[in-house]
Amino acid sequence: MTASTAPARPESEAAATSPWVERLRRVGRALALPAGSVVLAFLIGAVLIALAGGDPLASYEALACGGFGISCFGGETPALQISNTIEFITPLLMAGLAVGVAFRAGLFNIGVQGQLILGAIFATIVGLRLASLPGVILIPLLMLAGVVGGALWAGIVGVLKAFTGAHEVVTTIMLNYVAYNLLNYLLINGPMQAPNSSQISLPVGQNAQLPTLIPQEGLFFGQPGGAYHASIGIFIALAAAGVYAFLMRRTALGYEIRAVGQSQRAARYAGISVRRTIIVTMLISGAFAGLTGGLMIAGGSLHYLYADLKFDTTGFDAIAVSLLGQNVAIGVVLSAILFGALHAGGLVMQSDVQISSHIVEILQAVILFSLAANFLRSLKLRLPSLGREPAKPDGMEAAQAALQAEVGSTAAAEGDGRA
Amino acid sequence: MSTEVRADRPAAPGGEAPYAIEMRHIRKAWPGVVANDDVNLTIRKGEIHALVGENGAGKSTLMNILYGLLKPDAGEILINGQHAHISGPRDAIVRGIGMVHQHFMLIPVFTVGENIVLGREPVENGDFYDRSEVDTRIRALSDEYGLHINPDARTGDLPVGLQQRVEILKVLYRGADILILDEPTGVLTPQETHDLFAVLRGLVRGGKTIIFITHKLKEVLEISDQVTVLRRGKVIGTVRTKDTNEEEIARMMVGREVLLRVDKAPAKPGAAALRVEHLTVNTEQGLPAVRDVSLELYAGEILGVAGVEGNGQSELVAALAGMLKPRSGRIWIGDRDVTEEGARHTRHAGLAHIPEDRRGAGLILSFSIAENTIFGHQRDAAFALRGMVLRLHEIYAWARRLIKQFDVRTPSEETPARALSGGNQQKVIVAREMATQPKVLLASQPTRGVDIGAIEFIHRRIVEQRDAGAAILLVSAELDEIRSLSDRIAVMYEGKIASIEPPDVPEERLGLLMTGGGGRQTHPAAS
Amino acid sequence: GGTSSTSGGSSANTIKVGLVTDTGGLNDKGFNSLANQGLQKAKSELGIQADVTQSTKASDYVPNLTNFASRGYNLVIAVGFLMASAVGQVSQQYPNVKFALIDSTPADAKGNSVTRSNVTSLLFKEQEAGALVGILTGMLEKQGKTPKKSHIVGAVGGQKIPPVDHYIAGFQWGVAKEDPSAKVLVAYSDEFSDPTPCANKTDTQISQGADVVFQVAGGCGLGVLTEGGKKGIYTIGVDTDQSASDQSVIASAVKRVETATFDAIKSVKDGSFQSGTVLFDLKNDGVGFVKGNLPVPADIQTEIDSVTNQIKSGAVTVPDTVKP
Amino acid sequence: MAILSQLLQVLVSGDFWQLALRDGALLALPALGGVLSERSGVTNIAMEGMMLTGAFFSVVAALSFHNPWMAVIVAMLAGGAMALIHAFISIRFRADQIISGFAINIAAVGLTTFLNAKLSNFRGLQQVDPSGRLPTINVPLLDNIPFLGQVFFQQNIIVYVSLALLAIANLVLFRTRLGLRLRAVGEHPEAADTAGINVYRLRYGAVIMSGLLSGLAGAFLAIGIANIFNDNMTSGRGYIALAAMIFGKWTPWGAFVACMIFGVGDALAASTGVINVPQYFLQMVPYVLALVVLAGLVGRSTPPAADGIPYTPGGE
């Protein structure tokens, strides 16, 4: 082959020395934007708080205290605040992954709330029925039940989409409402209502509850152990994020999911079954969602199923988490931490400085706007063109020009040699 | 060469008469690339001015600037001697500039009429769209320029040749004096190109000025008065067409000598690698496309498939590749009946496929080049442990090898395919499909829209594959390509193989066979 | 830093009270709002430190209660039946913090009611208020003074939870006592916030013949009042005097959550806090009957007064479960 | 059998259909807004938030002006302002339109709840008195026709407005120059741009229209039906409208048919006392029905080709 006999080109060496630098730079660049967006959002939020008659600095101190246990001046126990935050992060992260998987295949799963409810129902049933099993068996079974419940619900969406083309936005919204009514049926004078209560089920037994990070007996950081509800559920969620990353980046299935998300036509060309991939993706998405439901029952502070789960917004907040995290595992983890901390912080902010916790929602929205609109990049883009002077080629441009010149001359040499 | 046409026109501008267009010191940079670097271009009134250059030379960018779609970083534009501030296509339209874009600007779900009048729609009773007025005007226009078309046809249903016609009518409808045609012949058959040239000559006679972008040097010589060559964003020079030749233009474009002809030894056909019996295939919409086709393709030969676009070639290839289920008939690769197997298994049986739609099917533009080099092979043992876990190390090594072997010009294997020029994108596909040493290679329009340097390269590779024993089915709208590469030529007409011819068949006979043995091709919408 | 966040700690004799709403939030026009009014009154009259946290999800209950308890608040008020087990849990972990639970007794993990030495349950005999508006309704029906004289009336509940059912049970009892032939339609909207389902339920009850409808659905139930007004029937408000909401409101069955909240705070302030259950009923004016936009005829008023006395004296007991 | 006859009894009642049409027409407004926005190429999932904002400000305005028309205008402006944000972020900044729409929905909840508390000192805004409510109009003579009169001619004024807007939108979208251009912009903005059409202006217009319509729906909900503002009172209707828009294949009448399924669902849910089926199963019916119809009859709905893709001239 002519090309293979050509001398090794310098740019391949350049490429060999730079990938780490390049990779670091890329990670930095990938993080810079969301981080900048968050900072910008907080600046805008500060203005809003001031307009609302609050003290931005005090509000943010309280927010940081509630979210991360730092800058606490109201007698809060940092460890407890962190525990609360972890408790909120866990379902957000899990559900965020559920939304993310679907997004990767080009599917907008607004039905995570419904899938999560089904997961919680299944998990509760297993937790109650098999209460006598030891935890090491019962907890995995309960999680599995959650997975099955969620996957079943999302699977309907996948199958309908694959075989009839029914749009997933419609089917997921419809199935949410079916799930809400199912939940009501079960819990309001229905088969799962606890005998002496209404609108809630019996709690799953001790064996079905996830171990907490801090022992329940004794005093820790000045507070009773039982006040700390953060459970090892956070590790399950983090592990799920790891699985997600591995699935997407390192497996053929993830590759196919991404291919289908980018172009169904191309996927078909490559022999990928689009139908099958859509169904599998929805099953995985539903499994994550169902696992969220399982974690809510086995972890957290309430171990029973409650009808108000239909007003819970986890499944919707997860959409924001996934979008903010740009559907990549690390991004979803970071944005779940941010949203979990904002939620926990909002509660403290209201009690500490009397700023409505609903400010937090506005803040979340501003973060999303700022990220989506990429205000920062627009600012940057606008700067160089202020002077009419055309921009000097930056490093990359210069490198590319050099490369092109080099390749050109190599090719010319070949041509000459043959002529 | 039609010298008599050139004789009709003045060889130089008449004395003081201002240029139709002057572009001065135009600069436009994209991130990482300077697409236009201090470009000066002057177009005389009433001439056909060809603009040529390799892929990515900056031709489209320059014309998009002229048409107001892009804002230059620097430079100025004069139209008919007057400074023109063009801040959007509307300004260009007002100044009598019309443009037929490289990628059609047609709305598939609209009718032909709606597409043509869009932006200058006749209305009645206030704002109501006046369909009968549209029909009248389009018929008048069609008659005037001999571009017949049915205004009520749905544009997406038309073959590309007719879509091209719609594009030109759009420009004429707006009364443009200066027409920019960006690769208008890229998708046309020789007959359609011929027809188009007749129209262009008519337009010039009627006083219009035309800027014409193409990769086909023959067309440059046939139709233009002047040629401007761009290379990597810079003007290399402008020459009078009658003072130059193909070799010179090619050298200006590429910066070196280019082999314009493929050297190849006679084929040594082996056993049948692909057999097709009584194959009938419908389009995705369920319309008959391939009717009862039988053929045998031998190892070590190139079978060219010629035909006017829309005569079933695409569906034939899709069926062979397992992307479209045939209605009846059977397909064998070697001894394996793959009729029902689908794309994945057909691939495993040894078939490779360079698809005609490279951006829509052959690549995932957002994936890296490395990821694209395993597209369709993502579950192969070489790239995935047990078909499940990707072996990234091997994949990157593989990608680097292909990049080197196939001279893909890219900063790295992690660059997204989107960032490559069209020619280099095509090279990635060619590399991937050839590297598996397939038994059967379906090459569909393998050099469409690719510059001559890359065409030369791809042609060489196809011949090498043949010599290595692959059976190659080459589908192309380029008769030159078909004739110079093929060992046998099958002509498709209305879903059937009209005839199989030797490679030295006269062009006239091919043309005749492609149009049903005589009469002009017609399409129901072209009436 | 903010002034309150730095000084909140420990000035010796201001007591700190934290209030945790349920997911209805402070604007619910129902018991969250009323409890907050009680809290704010205590703040201005008793000079306490009063802080509020709104729960947006059920999973916020425990963290919110814990937040106040862990910071040494003297009293943590939990508003609403749905927080029973959350209070049961947190009160056990913080035996030195006092809790007041509105509408329920604390519950253990299994949902069984438990007693805690640091929890006071503020319970209301809603059925007694429901009974009085039931008496009014029944008498009007019996005397043919309702818009349609149909002997059919309705009640629209928010969710099927005890505080709601108590009201409805009392209403059923009162109506049946005066007009045994009258039928009481019962529906639940599953909503405390969106008024439309309540309005729609009312519509249906009206088309079934109801000419007096009792709302027991908080903010959602306001839809009952306006829909009733539009359709020309009588309606009855709940929790507070709602006669200003619509012309159709002929009376309201009230429950003095603000008073109960205030009293609980006061008991902590003056050291008279007692664990266990505090019952608010007709006798202690914790629930009651308030007139609306219809002049109550003397005979009916007499009957209402007499039933009130019978209930107060214990001569009659009003049932608290809804008859199917 | 008893259930069937109960169902029949419900289905022949004028009350039932009156209610179904009212709720259908309520949903049709944001659904129509969605159709316009997405036809122009801007994905819009923000109807929920724009509607909630409209509802809130209609009540604020009705309480201060005691005039429903002023309130309607204020509500539409409020919805339009939210839409303007969405348009600005989506069009000017070429943002991911799902993120932007989602942010609008979150912001609307936060904003209205916060302001509700602020303005009412934590008691919730007052009930709107009759002077501030949108009137029900009985069309003279026609309203006396048995059954049909009640269903079609004894409705809130916004029901008539909603139906008229549907008809007008359908005409504009498919018969006029403006409609042709709007659809062109949503299918292939480059083609429209190169034909001299101002892509941005049309997109801004369509998105803002969706805000005006959603704001109007919010006003209808708050001062036509409920006469009150409660936090989060739209309770997912914007999402139902979104589903209806897709279900109806991005056409005004298609969306309206879908809205009517949900309107009937609302009416059914209200009939629980009459039909002897467990309430929650009855309430599932419209959603299950929609699923079945979608899967069986409607099938694939293809959005406008450029829906959700920000436009950059020349691919810049």
Ligand SMILES: Nc1ncnc2c1ncn2[C@@H]1O[C@H](COP(=O)(O)OP(=O)(O)OP(=O)(O)O)[C@@H](O)[C@H]1O
């Ligand atoms: N077309 C496809 N699209 C998506 N996933 C697929 C596809 N084909 C196979 N898979 C998944 O990959 C797994 C491994 O592939 P498999 O072992 O089936 O490959 P193969 O041996 O080449 O094919 P076959 O067994 O059908 O001959 C399958 O079990 C299935 O889960």
Ligand SMILES: Nc1ncnc2c1ncn2[C@@H]1O[C@H](COP(=O)(O)OP(=O)(O)OP(=O)(O)O)[C@@H](O)[C@H]1O
């Ligand atoms: N939207 C864009 N963003 C970034 N780079 C671009 C863009 N459009 C063009 N370029 C780059 O600008 C250069 C010139 O592109 P242009 O399309 O003008 O080439 P061309 O001469 O028309 O090529 P072809 O013959 O393939 O059509 C190329 O390197 C191309 O990659």
Ligand SMILES: [Mg+2]
């Ligand atoms: Mg080009």
Ligand SMILES: [Mg+2]
């Ligand atoms: Mg196998």
